[in-house]
Amino acid sequence: MDASLVQILNAPASFNNGIGVISDPAMSDPGATFRPVLSLVRESPETRYYSAMLSRGCPKSCSFCSVRLGFPFHRKALLSDIDALFKPLEGSPKRVHVNFEDDNLALDFDYLERTIDILDFYTGGNFGISMENGLDFTALDREKLSFLKSRNITQLNISFVSSNTSVLAENKRRYSPEDFSMVARAASSLSIPVTAYLIAGLPDEKFQSIDKGLEFLAGLPVLIGISPFYAVPHSSGFADESMFDRISPNFCKGTSFYPWNECTTDELIRVFIKARALNVERRVASERHGQVSLEFT
Ligand code: SF4
Known part of the structure; x- marks a missing residue:
């Protein structure tokens, strides 16, 4: 039914x-195929801000990620459907900003380029883009970042996860902190503001290791975002559904700082506060030097 x-x-x-x-x-x-979605989120005197979803699921399989539980297959919208989606933007009296939400679009860069071309066509070039949650930094390099800069990207949100290579490997994230550093520095040199997300509370990662990740990010031209780990039924390592009957569903969200693994709630909150303090320090320093790469959004 x-x-x-x-x-x-x-x-x-x-x-x-x-x-x-x-x-x-x-x-x-x-x-x-996936039926794409475009929603008007807010409006300023100059700009209309939209949120778009062009795909669901992800071809990767990071252990901590619950995307595959809701969307077991990676499905993308047809370009013809994206054309129909953006067509109503034609003649917009204001600049159009589209944020692509939860779409791992960089994995198929030709598809991303063609998507942006369609947006460009219907807005007459009067557009900006951003991408939240899902842009895989391992699919980016200086050339691709230059392209995104030339197509008005205003912000890069990329997931660092951890500086601990064993933790990364355990979670099927095959890269090194140096790989991340190269992409973050390339983006910054192109004046693309970067927010880098560290996951706090992964299985087998203790507070000291997470703190090292914070210190690593503090050496890069990025703002630091903290994504507290949370489990949902059938998350990797949490197949036993009965444990979820014994706790409040409120704990199954990052803002609860629930101690799912090695870290206590107190430690998780300390990580969060330290990241915020580092951001404020670096924002002040960046403004003092007239840089634009550490803007809050
Ligand atoms: S790349 Fe992102 S969306 Fe894909 S599985 Fe990993 S964490 Fe999930």
């Missing part, structure tokens, strides 16, 4: 407590 989320929440017992609920009928079909 098809039902809206509101109907399910109002009568969960009628839907077997959620078992069998499918949010997207095509999500279990690896051959299906």
Whole structure:
């Protein structure tokens, strides 16, 4: 039976407590394309800000990531559907800014270029772009960053995860901190502000190791974002659903700083506070030197 989320929440017992609920009928079909979404989020006197989703799922399989639980296959929108999506932007009286949300678009850079070309066409070049959660830095290099700069990217949010190579390998992240450093420095040299995300509380990573990651990022021209680790049923290492019956669902979100693994709540909060303090110090220093690469957004 098809039902809206509101109907399910109002009568969960009628839907077997959620078992069998499918949010997207095509999500279990690896051959299906994704129907893209564009929503107006806010508006300033000069700019209309949109959020776009062009794909779901991800071809990678980082152990800590829950994306594959909701979207087991990587599905992208057809370029013809993206064309139809952006067409209504034609003749916009204001500049258009599109943030691509949770789309790992850099993995297929030709697709990303063609997507931006479509946006350029319908906005007459009066556009900006940003990408939240999902841009894989290992797919970027100086040439690609230069392209993104030339196409008005305003902010790069990239996931560093950890400076501990064993933790990275355990989580199927095959790169070194130096690889990350190269991309962050290249972006900064092109005046693209970078926020680098460190995950706090991964399995087998203790406070001292996370702190080393913070110090590593403090040496780069980036703002530091903290993503506290959280588990959901069937996250890697958390297959036992019964433990989730014993805790509040509120703990299954990053802002709870729940001690899922080696770190205590106190340690996780200390990491968060230290990252914020480092950002403020570096913002002050950056303003003093007239740099633009450490802007808060
Ligand atoms: S690259 Fe990002 S979205 Fe893909 S599996 Fe890893 S963390 Fe998840």
